[in-house]
Amino acid sequence: MFYRRVFYGLLSDHKLEDVKAMYSKLFYLIIATFAVSILIVLYYSSLQSEEIYMKLIEEHEEHDNEPSNNDLPQKLYDIDFKYVLNNKSLCTADTQTLILVTSYFGNVETRSAMRRAFTREELANMNIKRAFLLGVAPTDKYTSQKAVQDESKRFGDIIQGNFIEAYRNLTYKHTMGLRWVEQHCSNAKFVIKMDDDIVVNIERIPKLLKSLQVPSAKNYIAGYVLRNMVPIREPANKWFVTEDEYDLDAYPPFVSGWFYVTNPYTCSNLFNVSQTTKYFWIDDTLITGILAQKLNIRHVDIKANFTLHSEILECCIKDIQLKNLRCDILVGPNGGNNNLFYEFNTAVGICNLNLCSERTLPLDKTCIVERKEVLGRGNPVIENYKLS
Ligand SMILES: *[C@@H]1O[C@H](CO)[C@@H](O)[C@H](O)[C@H]1NC(C)=O
Ligand SMILES: *[C@@H]1O[C@H](CO)[C@@H](O)[C@H](O)[C@H]1NC(C)=O
Ligand SMILES: *[C@@H]1O[C@H](CO)[C@@H](O)[C@H](O)[C@H]1NC(C)=O
Ligand SMILES: *[C@@H]1O[C@H](CO)[C@@H](O)[C@H](O)[C@H]1NC(C)=O
Numbered sequence: 001m002f003y004r005r006v007f008y009g010l011l012s013d014h015k016l017e018d019v020k021a022m023y024s025k026l027f028y029l030i031i032a033t034f035a036v037s038i039l040i041v042l043y044y045s046s047l048q049s050e051e052i053y054m055k056l057i058e059e060h061e062e063h064d065n066e067p068s069n070n071d072l073p074q075k076l077y078d079i080d081f082k083y084v085l086n087n088k089s090l091c092t093a094d095t096q097t098l099i100l101v102t103s104y105f106g107n108v109e110t111r112s113a114m115r116r117a118f119t120r121e122e123l124a125n126m127n128i129k130r131a132f133l134l135g136v137a138p139t140d141k142y143t144s145q146k147a148v149q150d151e152s153k154r155f156g157d158i159i160q161g162n163f164i165e166a167y168r169n170l171t172y173k174h175t176m177g178l179r180w181v182e183q184h185c186s187n188a189k190f191v192i193k194m195d196d197d198i199v200v201n202i203e204r205i206p207k208l209l210k211s212l213q214v215p216s217a218k219n220y221i222a223g224y225v226l227r228n229m230v231p232i233r234e235p236a237n238k239w240f241v242t243e244d245e246y247d248l249d250a251y252p253p254f255v256s257g258w259f260y261v262t263n264p265y266t267c268s269n270l271f272n273v274s275q276t277t278k279y280f281w282i283d284d285t286l287i288t289g290i291l292a293q294k295l296n297i298r299h300v301d302i303k304a305n306f307t308l309h310s311e312i313l314e315c316c317i318k319d320i321q322l323k324n325l326r327c328d329i330l331v332g333p334n335g336g337n338n339n340l341f342y343e344f345n346t347a348v349g350i351c352n353l354n355l356c357s358e359r360t361l362p363l364d365k366t367c368i369v370e371r372k373e374v375l376g377r378g379n380p381v382i383e384n385y386k387l388s
Helices: 002-010 016-064 108-116 122-124 145-155 167-184 203-211 264-274 284-293 310-323 340-352
Strands: 083-085 097-102 128-136 158-164 190-195 198-200 221-226 254-262 299-301 331-333 370-374 379-385
Touching: 016 284, 083 145, 097 167, 108 145, 108 340, 122 128, 128 167, 145 158, 158 167, 167 190, 167 203, 167 264, 167 284, 190 198, 190 264, 190 310, 198 254, 198 340, 221 284, 254 284, 254 331, 264 284, 310 331, 310 340
Parallel strands: 097 128, 097 190, 128 158, 221 299
Antiparallel strands: 083 158, 190 254, 198 331, 221 254, 370 379
16 A cells, blocks of 8 residues: 555645546556456467477477488478488388388377287388378377377387478478488388378288389389379369469379389489479379489389279178188278278288188179279279179
């Protein structure tokens, strides 16, 4: 009350009642100003939370930062690239095969299903290393950066870049993978790039790689080859490509990003030409098509080892469980079932122990599917199976 009295005393020629009224007005004005400032601060901090989050990521990332004497460019196309999470010692001298899995930040379940099917120790016994390629997703509803950090600490198999997760950003992710191979896994013999919604018969991979006779110091890409694909020019289509993005009438041959086989030499060359090529968001078309064409790469077609239908994989599982019939499919889509990777590998594991018998009828004669699959990111590939 001391201040009040001094205040009154200083204004002694005003009537006490006026001063009281003035004081209470001033008091409410101060309170209101204070409340409004709080609201403004809250509003801006919510606007900037993404920036703050990115700063946190940058701070965190300094522990595991690139060496400063790194002579590789720090740019992926137009972004200043940084690893948010990395394991530089994932590949070792005896690593033969590196499997890069492009995985959406929030697909925690998918990653655990894949780790459940094959632990890193089981993969290491086959001289295989597996890394998941992620971006950042500050607004993801299902998981947080903190949880992904813990996941990375626990499994040591996450490579995360500082670009936001988005369909149109997949090229950053794919290019990050190429760059990572160049920096941290250049002594592997084989590199497999796959998506996290793809099922692969892992135990048959060494046999596939052996049969492919992948060279070590020559450019090489083997996969499901897509030819004569054309850009979709209808604006309503999810896969709409503007003339600005890609101006030719057809794409060069490319392989599906579902699963393809290459080597570190090719990854390094693809990364190097990416530095002087315009960004294009359809990642498999750009990297295994447009960039590969600049390097004169001829693709090796292994579509015979693919199925385009998750139902075929389900038929395989049933045929093994009921009749111990062999399944020759190595790669197929999971059809939205995160556990199919695990279920399929558990089933074919029986056959990999030579406990299965040859089929008398081919799979496509006993398993009926008739459906369109979007394999080439927007270009439907039609494959019909009918009863004979
Ligand atoms: C990196 O990966 C290797 C090989 O899988 C593993 O032994 C090591 O613990 C991982 N490092 C970190 C920091 O997670
Ligand atoms: C792609 O990532 C960049 C860099 O993080 C970001 O600025 C951009 O908004 C992202 N694109 C989309 C479509 O989210
Ligand atoms: C891939 O498919 C071809 C053709 O059907 C077959 O000969 C080969 O054995 C398959 N590879 C593996 C590893 O199953
Ligand atoms: C790609 O560029 C880097 C840096 O200039 C170089 O060290 C590397 O040898 C190049 N890759 C190939 C395969 O030529």
